[in-house]
Amino acid sequence: MVYVPAALKLHAFGLGRLQDPNWTGMNLFDYVKQHVRGRREPIDLLRKPLEIGLLFYLGCWLYDEYFLEDHIESLEGEYQAWYLEDAVELLKFHAPEARTSLALKSADELLQRVNDIYDSGEDRYFALLDHLHSYGTLVEQYEELLSEFASVFNSNRPHYAANYADRVLHDRQLCAYISQLLLTIGFDGDDDGDGVPKPWVERVAWPERVKAILRARDRGACSQCGTNIVIELNAEPHIDHIVPLARGGTNDLVNLQLLCATCNQRKYTNDVDVYSSIPEYIRRGRAT
Numbered sequence: 001m002v003y004v005p006a007a008l009k010l011h012a013f014g015l016g017r018l019q020d021p022n023w024t025g026m027n028l029f030d031y032v033k034q035h036v037r038g039r040r041e042p043i044d045l046l047r048k049p050l051e052i053g054l055l056f057y058l059g060c061w062l063y064d065e066y067f068l069e070d071h072i073e074s075l076e077g078e079y080q081a082w083y084l085e086d087a088v089e090l091l092k093f094h095a096p097e098a099r100t101s102l103a104l105k106s107a108d109e110l111l112q113r114v115n116d117i118y119d120s121g122e123d124r125y126f127a128l129l130d131h132l133h134s135y136g137t138l139v140e141q142y143e144e145l146l147s148e149f150a151s152v153f154n155s156n157r158p159h160y161a162a163n164y165a166d167r168v169l170h171d172r173q174l175c176a177y178i179s180q181l182l183l184t185i186g187f188d189g190d191d192d193g194d195g196v197p198k199p200w201v202e203r204v205a206w207p208e209r210v211k212a213i214l215r216a217r218d219r220g221a222c223s224q225c226g227t228n229i230v231i232e233l234n235a236e237p238h239i240d241h242i243v244p245l246a247r248g249g250t251n252d253l254v255n256l257q258l259l260c261a262t263c264n265q266r267k268y269t270n271d272v273d274v275y276s277s278i279p280e281y282i283r284r285g286r287a288t
Contacts (some may be wrong), residue, residue: 001159002133002156002159002160002163003089003090003093004091004093004146005086005089006086006090006160007121007160007163007167009066010062010063010066010111010160010163011164011167011168012234013062013066013071013247014058014059014062014164015063017062017065017269018177018181024181024184024185025185026137027061027065028058028061028181028185029185029186031057031058031061031181032045032054033177034048035057035186035196045057045252046182046187046201046250046252047118047202047208047250048204048249048250048251049204049205049206049207049210049251049253049256050252050253051209051210051213051253052180052206053252053253053254054252054253054254055164055168055169055175055178055254055255056158056162056164056165056252057161057166058155058164058165058168058178059160059161059162059163059164059165060158060161060192062164063157063160063161063164065166066089067146067153068106068123068146068153068154068157071083072084072138072139072142073108073139076260077126077129077130077133078127078129078219079124080132080138080139081111081129081132081138081140083142084110084111084138084142085111087145087146088107088108088145089146090106090123091104091149091152094152094156095149098149098152100112101143101148101149101174103141103148103206104143104145106141107141107142107144107145109158110132110137110141112136113128114128114132133201140193149207153168158190168254169213169217169253169254170217170278171276171277171278172217172223172257172274172275172276173274173275173276173277174279175242175254175255175257176242176243176274177256177273178254179237179242179243179249179250179252179254180243181246182243182248182250183197183243187200187248187250188200189201189248190248194283195247197247198248199245199246200248201245201249201250201251203245203251204231204251206239210239210253210256211237211239213253214239214253214256214257215237215256215258217258217277218258218277220237220258221258222258222259222260223240223257223258223259223263223274223275223277224251224259224260224263224267224272224275225260225262225263229258229260229261231257236261237258237259238258238259238260238261238263238264239256239257239258239259240256240257240258240259240263240264240267241256241276242255242256242257243255243271244267244268244269244270244271246269247269247271248274257274
């Protein structure tokens with residue numbers, strides 16, 4: 001289980017990072033490069049359709065940056081207070097015994113003081129936050145929690161990474177964005193330096209688990225025409241590379257979708273629009 005407010009903020013943090021060319025071109029590129037060049041396991045990341053694939057590791061990298069590194073130092077004012085409050089609540093959720101910790105009690109009391117002053121007037125509230133920020137008080141409180149409860153933060157890393165991966169995988173258009181992003185930052189097989197993406201991973205057999213995940217995410221329907229392949233039983237579902245292998249695509253789950261035979265053959269190695277995998281609830285009932 002995860003503390004949902006923290007999981008949602010991690011997802012939002014990830015969206016921001018994926019939109020930041022400096023982060024994707026430097027941090028993300030380096031993270032992925034370590035695996036692609038065989039310096040870190042799994043060395044077949046992107047080359048094989050791993051269930052624990054890119055999205056899980058992306059969740060790990062984001063978790064590290066958000067919780068285990070110095071993210072709080074990049075925040076100011078009430079954002080630091082809210083961040084510390086999330087950390088306190090996360091620890092209470094995952095480690096109830098932490099409530100007896102002097103460090104956690106100290107952080108809790110400081111946050112309560114901030115909240116109480118807010119009720120007495122915004123001027124005093126922001127003055128206190130400026131004071132805490134200038135003296136690094138909130139950062140120190142967080143660092144004390146991180147030091148004392150490092151095992152709690154570290155042991156929950158895979159749970160938040162998996163939750164992040166599930167949230168992203170549910171959004172096929174976001175998956176397509178990430179797949180294209182890999183080309184943008186340089187994972188495109190362009191060894192000749194001519195700027196033209198080339199095949200750099202080989203086709204593989206699809207594990208049954210990967211097929212099941214895609215059938216569930218795409219609800220057994222073709223991602224292009226919407227024909228329910230599973231119900232109709234017209235043909236074996238085709239697993240399509242959103243970014244074709246011939247154009248530098250990967251075998252990672254983030255780059256895969258379900259297509260019917262007709263749409264898959266029509267697409268071939270072309271780029272086509274990727275449609276949302278999120279069901280329409282609001283618009284479906286709207287009068288036309």
